[in-house]
Amino acid sequence: MxxxxxxxxxxxxxxxxxxxxxxxxxxxxxxxxxxxxxxxxxxxxxxxxxxxxxxxxxxxxxxxxxxxxxxxxxxxxxxxxxxxxxxxxxxxxxxxxxxxxxxxxxxxxxxxxxxxxxxxxxxxxxxxxxxxxxxxxxxxxxxxxxxxxxxxxxxxxxxxxxxxxxxxxxxxxxxxxxxxxxxxxxxxxxxxxxxxxxxxxxxxxxxxxxxxxxxxxxxxxxxxxxxxxxxxxxxxxxxxxxxxxxxxxxxxxxxxxxxxxxxxxxxxxxxxxxxxxxxxxxxxxxxxxxxxxxxxxxxxxxxxxxxxxxxxxRPRQETIVGIVCTDEGRARALEVSRAFRSAGIRAEMDLMERGLGAQLAHASKTADFAVVIGKRETESGEVTLKNLKTGEQKSLDLAAAIAEVGAHGAR
RNA sequence: GCCAGGGUGGGGUAGUUGGUCAUCCUAGGGGACUGUGGAUCCCCCGACCCGGGUUCGAGUCUCGGCCCUGGCCCCA
Missing domain, CATH: 3.30.930.10 (Bira Bifunctional Protein; Domain 2)
Structure with a gap:
């Protein structure tokens, strides 16, 4: 070698x-x-x-x-x-x-x-x-x-x-x-x-x-x-x-x-x-x-x-969001990931064709938040924001989710 | 250039008086599962730094080289 x-x-x-x-x-x-x-x-x-x-x-x-x-x-x-x-x-x-x-x-x-x-x-x-x-x-x-x-x-x-x-x-x-x-x-x-x-x-x-x-x-x-x-x-x-x-x-x-x-x-x-x-x-x-x-x-x-x-x-860790989606949610997930990035937040999507559970498992190791976009979120227009440290999860609109993640980074 | 101590999967390790081409942990990939994970189970991946010598046989002994770590020297 x-x-x-x-x-x-x-x-x-x-x-x-x-x-x-x-x-x-x-x-x-x-x-x-x-x-x-x-x-x-x-x-x-x-x-x-x-x-x-x-x-x-x-x-x-x-x-x-x-x-x-x-x-x-x-x-x-x-x-x-x-x-x-x-x-x-x-x-x-x-x-x-x-x-x-x-x-x-x-x-x-x-x-x-x-x-x-x-x-x-x-x-x-x-x-x-x-x-x-x-x-x-x-x-x-x-x-x-x-x-x-x-x-x-x-x-x-x-x-x-x-x-x-x-x-x-x-x-x-x-x-x-x-x-x-x-x-x-x-x-x-x-x-x-x-x-x-x-x-x-x-x-x-x-x-x-x-x-x-x-x-x-x-x-x-x-x-x-x-x-x-x-x-x-x-x-x-x-x-x-x-x-x-x-x-x-x-x-x-x-x-x-x-x-x-x-x-x-x-x-x-x-x-x-x-x-x-x-x-x-x-x-x-x-x-x-x-x-x-x-x-x-x-x-x-x-x-x-x-x-x-x-x-x-050791540098301060930046806030990372894992965008987790199903096949039905992919198009919406791309929009959502762009919105997070535009707000200056680091957002990563699955490239391994993993299932939802596996995507979350991966996100829990590498990210602070997961944003879940499946069929339900695509239809409702809201996103599911999960805090991967606390396990707390809620449904809210995109702007509110970005604000919450941004507030976490500001701490 | 000199001295000392080291080099086993990506990281960390075990390896007996040389004797099934090698242990365990971890990381990574896949599967079971399939809209809530980091659990569990199974599978896979992947290493003896390089070359010569001794030997029936070398990760293990020996020599040389390369590289790493620390020190000397130097330090614009």
């Missing part, structure tokens, strides 16, 4: 309903903040992704050549494509641009819990605003989206300027090593590494910085910075809006195009793959031949959110 490709998943209707319901909650938060949805191609020129991340990532991408010999790749993430689109299509649009997206991405990695080869991201990008309030807004949206989705999470906010200031004297390669140690909290290795670089004193400063929980404390380690005023304003805005977060100046956020504020969120009930959101301010446009526009944004690992929500995200 044919299997689905490794790291991909099939979603049955129940699961799709749960996913769509969470997706729409996130979308709705975006809408309320003015973030409008954009869509970019599923695949792009390979170059778009290697330009800023290097050739090394090719091994973890789905790369292929099309019939015209173009080197293409399934998108491993969306931010680069959104910025590419901004340069191509929207450079002169009034700033700031508030955009969001919900889309699938592809990475060739070893699947494990919360990590698949095809996965979905819900992302938000704020392009062309370079201010404390812009930084704050994107974090507020991030926090509100996760909260509205119903996840329990810890939000950690940091800023790259502080650590960069401390290690500015080191060679770029050494900076990378130091940041990697700090990110993993390997303090002993950090001390050794810095001692070998002839900077043994730096280790304690860096460790203190990473453990700092207030900005004031952090600035006593680094000294005052040009960015400190803006950071202060950003944090003040977060506090004013009521965002729950903790400071962590050790956040490194992978690659070099992040420039300032960085933040990450972790679900508290997941295992190794517990990061459900990551973002920050970045400058990317100049790499793709555009202006050096300031941007910030984040992406939510949608599948991890769904894992974190688990069973708690």
């Amino acid at each position: 044919l299997q689905k490709p490794r790291g991909t998943r099939d979603f049955l209707p129940d699961e799709m309903e749960a996913r769509r319901s969470v997706e729409w909650r996130m979308r709705e938060v975006g809408r309320r903040w003015g973030y409008r949805e954009v869509c970019t191609p599923e695949f792009e020129d390979l170059e778009l992704f290697t330009m800023r991340s290097g050739e090394g990532i090719i091994g973890e991408m789905y790369v292929f050549e099309d019939k015209g010999g173009r080197k293409l790749a399934l998108r491993p993430e969306i931010t680069a494509a959104v910025i590419r689109m901004y340069i191509n299509e929207a450079k002169v649009a009034p700033k700031p641009l508030r955009w969001c997206y919900f889309a699938d991405c592809f990475r060739y990695e070893r699947p494990q819990k919360g990590r698949y080869r095809q996965f979905w991201q819900f992302g938000v990008e704020l392009i062309g605003a370079d201010s404390a309030m812009a930084d704050a807004e994107i974090i507020m949206v991030a926090s509100e989206m996760l909260t509205t989705a119903g996840v329990r999470f810890d939000l950690k906010v940091g800023h790259l300027a502080l650590m960069r200031n401390l290690i500015a004297d080191l060679e770029p390669a050494d900076q990378r090593k130091v940041r990697a140690h700090l990110d993993k909290r390997e303090f002993d290795s950090l001390r050794e590494t810095l001692a070998a670089m002839g900077k043994p004193d730096l280790a304690q400063s860096l460790i203190s910085l990473v453990e700092c929980r207030t900005l004031k404390e952090a600035l006593t380690i680094t000294g005052d910075l040009p960015e400190s005023k803006r950071i202060e304003q950003t944090l003040a805005a977060l506090d004013a809006y009521g965002v729950q977060y903790s400071l962590n100046f050790g956040i490194a956020r992978g690659l070099d195009y992040y420039t300032g504020i960085v933040f990450e969120a972790f679900a508290d009930n997941l295992g190794a793959e517990n990061q459900i959101l990551g973002g920050g301010t970045y400058r990317l446009a100049h790499l793709f031949g555009g202006d050096d526009v300031a941007s910030c944004g984040f992406a939510i690992g949608f599948d991890r959110v769904m894992v974190s929500l688990g069973e708690s995200s």
Whole structure:
């Protein structure tokens, strides 16, 4: 038997309903903040992704050549494509641009819990605003989206300027090593590494910085910075809006195009793959031949959110009506089913040529109400409405039956 | 790429020291019934992940692969 490709998943209707319901909650938060949805191609020129991340990532991408010999790749993430689109299509649009997206991405990695080869991201990008309030807004949206989705999470906010200031004297390669140690909290290795670089004193400063929980404390380690005023304003805005977060100046956020504020969120009930959101301010446009526009944004690992929500995200069941009829009642039953559907109610008819009893048996398993249309109902013009949960049954006219079912759904 | 544990009908399971090509539950389909069901009875459907090896004989032992689960690595 044919299997689905490794790291991909099939979603049955129940699961799709749960996913769509969470997706729409996130979308709705975006809408309320003015973030409008954009869509970019599923695949792009390979170059778009290697330009800023290097050739090394090719091994973890789905790369292929099309019939015209173009080197293409399934998108491993969306931010680069959104910025590419901004340069191509929207450079002169009034700033700031508030955009969001919900889309699938592809990475060739070893699947494990919360990590698949095809996965979905819900992302938000704020392009062309370079201010404390812009930084704050994107974090507020991030926090509100996760909260509205119903996840329990810890939000950690940091800023790259502080650590960069401390290690500015080191060679770029050494900076990378130091940041990697700090990110993993390997303090002993950090001390050794810095001692070998002839900077043994730096280790304690860096460790203190990473453990700092207030900005004031952090600035006593680094000294005052040009960015400190803006950071202060950003944090003040977060506090004013009521965002729950903790400071962590050790956040490194992978690659070099992040420039300032960085933040990450972790679900508290997941295992190794517990990061459900990551973002920050970045400058990317100049790499793709555009202006050096300031941007910030984040992406939510949608599948991890769904894992974190688990069973708690069961969608509310919609009211379902089974239209049950005899041969004599079929024509009338079709009219009746159309009336229910026109009223927005899900109505299903028998397709198995079952008898009345068997149709009811089926309806009792799959529906909330049965509407019985036989010879008697066809002649009287009324319908028999049976509540399949209570067994209560009555004869009433079509409009009244629709009203009663509609009222049930509204509860 | 590395480590650990797994793969028996659609879902969940049993399977003795290798020995009737396999248990039970559930779901699904059909029948009895036929204008009131989800009851009962009967029937049907449908599985040992794939390939090699050992053996008279492999679901069971062995090797390889594939896939799943968790972890490492990575995480744009």
